[in-house]
Amino acid sequence: MSSTTPTTPLAGGLLTSDHRDILAAADEYARNVLFPFQQRMDDEEWWPSEVFPSLGAQGYLGVQAPEAYGGAGLDLLSEGMVGQAISRWNPAVGLSYLAHENLCLGNLLANADDALLQRFAPGLIDGSLVGALGLTEPGAGSDALGGMRTTAVRDGDEYVLNGTKIYITNGPIADVVLVYAKTDLAAGPRGITAFLVETTTPGFSVAQKLIKMGLRGSPTGELLFEDCRVPAANRVGEEGSGVAVVMNGLDRERVCLAFSCLGLAERAIDLTIAYAQDREQFGSAIGSFQMVAAMIAEMYADVESLRSMTLDVATEVGNTAFGVAHQHIATRSAALALVAGNNLMRILDKAVQVHGGMGFMWETEVNRLYRAGKLYEIGAGTNEVRKSIIASNLLATRAR
Ligand SMILES: Cc1cc2nc3c(=O)[nH]c(=O)nc-3n(C[C@H](O)[C@H](O)[C@H](O)COP(=O)(O)OP(=O)(O)OC[C@H]3O[C@@H](n4cnc5c(N)ncnc54)[C@H](O)[C@@H]3O)c2cc1C
Structure with a gap:
């Protein structure tokens, strides 16, 4: 092949x-x-x-x-x-x-x-x-809303932004960044507002491009806002509406993340089947050994269960207007992201195992997939955050 x-x-x-x-x-x-x-x-x-x-x-x-x-x-x-x-x-x-x-x-x-x-x-x-989106900060990852330190202070027709965002995908190459900042420090997460910042704006800079273990071609950066003056016309939504923008957006992000996982998983099983057919040991293709065949069967089951759940949740989330039935949608999209990340890492682990020493080599495609896959248990809310959302929503809504 x-x-x-x-x-x-x-x-x-x-x-x-x-x-x-x-x-x-x-x-x-x-x-x-x-x-x-x-x-x-x-x-x-x-x-x-x-x-x-x-x-x-x-x-x-x-x-x-x-x-x-x-x-x-x-x-x-x-x-x-x-x-x-x-x-x-x-x-x-x-x-x-x-x-x-x-x-x-x-x-x-x-x-x-x-x-x-x-x-x-x-x-x-x-x-x-x-485009890029800047939510995460050095001190505010899983607790992105509660721990946010970036501020935006209104001054006439402008807002003055100060703060740091980290791990921002496309940050080093972006022309515009959708940035979340606190317009009301006393209001907690309800004091967060979203802005579209042009990266040519004085006071904006890329502090560093970050070196990653996987997805290395996708530029990730730390972004600095130092008295960065953004026109009030670049505010996205009302003042204080940032939390709704974040939460509704995250549901759709988790659905799209699952589709990405599916793409990686499909490629991993294709490469693995081809390798198991071609690579011979003990005079036979390694796919003829039951323990190798079992890994391929389990990979397939994980790919197909991920595909079914992704299509089902995506259809429901896509058919639900922003902000409607949010708790139900948030629970299902968090569960989808959890399954997607877990299935993908199980699949990639077996893909590398079937490739043996070849799978451990940096330059092989299966190794690149393995290094990439881990992000999908971390980004858009870690596995632990996903579990917290699912469990707290279920425990709060089910009648005793
Ligand atoms: C390649 C890459 C691209 C990214 N792109 C973007 C982007 O474009 N825009 C953006 O805004 N962000 C982006 N991120 C940031 C990403 O969303 C955060 O890394 C993620 O939300 C986790 O935050 P953290 O790294 O600060 O980890 P932390 O929050 O410090 O978590 C560390 C560990 O503690 C656990 N933990 C934390 N709190 C709890 C809790 N209450 N209960 C149980 N366990 C807990 C976590 O699950 C994790 O295992 C990106 C990250 C990476 C790696």
Whole structure:
């Protein structure tokens, strides 16, 4: 099998023919255009600047955006499947896509006013602008809302931002960052407001580009705001509405994260089956040994259970308006992210095991997937945060 031959069925039984077509087209694009970049991106922490314009030209940015802004006007499932295909063939581009398309543009579309969208949505959709989202801070990760120290103080027609954001995907290459800051220190999480900051604004800087163990081609940075003056017109939503922007956005982020996990998982099982067919020991293909075959069977079961749950939760979340039935949606999307991260790491562990010493080698694709996969148990709320959300919602809502 050539290293790029697709072998896993790409769609689940729940998909319509339109969705199947979107997935198949995105998969072909990602295989032909993005896969060739992945080794150099990982080796050199290199970001190919043509990627976002190429995604834009292909119609893969603004998948859910209204056509009036240049978007495709499709649904969450379609956006997720584009991310699935991209992550399958180039996980680092998959992460940068998630940050741009879902975290930045998706939250803007749901919360910004038309004037702000007129200014920035077309550029984010054609790929001439790169987006990021800045929530996490050095002292505020899992407790991002409670521990937030970044402030925004109103001064006439501007807000003055001061603070530090860390681990920000696309931070070093972004043109705009959706930033959360406290406009009312006394109000706790209710005092948080979202702003769209242009990275050319004086007072904004990239303090450092961070070196990662995986997804190395996706640029991650620490961002500094030092008396950074942002026009009041760049405020996203009302003052103090940041917590709602974060919470609703996280549900959709967790759904898109699951699609990314699915893409990585599909690629891992494809590579593993091919290796088990080709590699011979004791005079036989290693796939003929029952213990190796069992690993492949378990990987398959994990891929398919993840696929079913992803499609089901994505359909429900996509059909639910922002802010509606939030506790139910938050519980299901947190459970999906938990299953996605756990299944993916089980799959990747077996993928490396079947590859033996070859799987431990840095330059192999399966090793790159293994190093990438761990993020999906940490980002968008860690496994422990996901469990806390699920359990606290269930315990609070079930009648005794
Ligand atoms: C590659 C990468 C890209 C990222 N991209 C972005 C981005 O684009 N934008 C952004 O804003 N952020 C981003 N993040 C940040 C990410 O969301 C945080 O790393 C994550 O939320 C965890 O925060 P933390 O790293 O501070 O860990 P901590 O919160 O310090 O957690 C450390 C450990 O303690 C556990 N823990 C903490 N609190 C509890 C609790 N109450 N109960 C049980 N266990 C607990 C955690 O589960 C974890 O195991 C990114 C991170 C990475 C690694």
